[in-house]
Amino acid sequence: MTASAIITLIIYLMVAAIMIGIGISQLRSSSPVGFYSGEKPPKEDELTDVQAWNKKHGMMWLVYGIMILFSYIAGYIIGDSILCLIPFCVGVILPLFVMIWYHQKLIRTYL
Numbered sequence: 001m002t003a004s005a006i007i008t009l010i011i012y013l014m015v016a017a018i019m020i021g022i023g024i025s026q027l028r029s030s031s032p033v034g035f036y037s038g039e040k041p042p043k044e045d046e047l048t049d050v051q052a053w054n055k056k057h058g059m060m061w062l063v064y065g066i067m068i069l070f071s072y073i074a075g076y077i078i079g080d081s082i083l084c085l086i087p088f089c090v091g092v093i094l095p096l097f098v099m100i101w102y103h104q105k106l107i108r109t110y111l
Contacts (some may be wrong), residue, residue, distance in 0.1 A: 005076060012072040016065040022059030029054050035103045046111055053110045060099055067091045 001009075026033040032043035045055050047053050071091020075084040 004022060004080075009076075010067055016068040016072075019061050019065030023058045023063075023065060025083075026054050026061060027058030028057075028089060033057050035099075042111060048110050053106065055104070058107055060102060064095050064099060068094055 020110075030050075032041040032044055032047055032050050035057065061105055068091055071087040074087035074091065077083045078087065
């Protein structure tokens with residue numbers, strides 16, 4: 001394993017750990033959670049089901065953290081070529097847009 005692969009692995013692990021940590025904290029929260037730090041979470045009386053809201057948001061962040069890890073593995077298998085950008089885009093960037101869409105769906109469902 002090259003030095004650049006080790007550094008990349010460490011970065012991916014740190015980012016994935018943060019996302020998984022967000023997911024776990026949202027799963028354990030008893031009060032409504034926000035989607036990201038710039039958004040104020042809804043109040044309990046605004047939601048129809050706080051536990052389902054938190055669970056779905058928490059699972060979304062857990063899955064995102066796991067996808068980040070898998071994107072590193074796929075990129076590592078592909079090797080040092082321009083093709084290693086494909087797992088990065090599919091595992092790191094594309095899920096952000098899916099998460100935003102899913103969050104909007106949850107707003108329509110629970111607010």
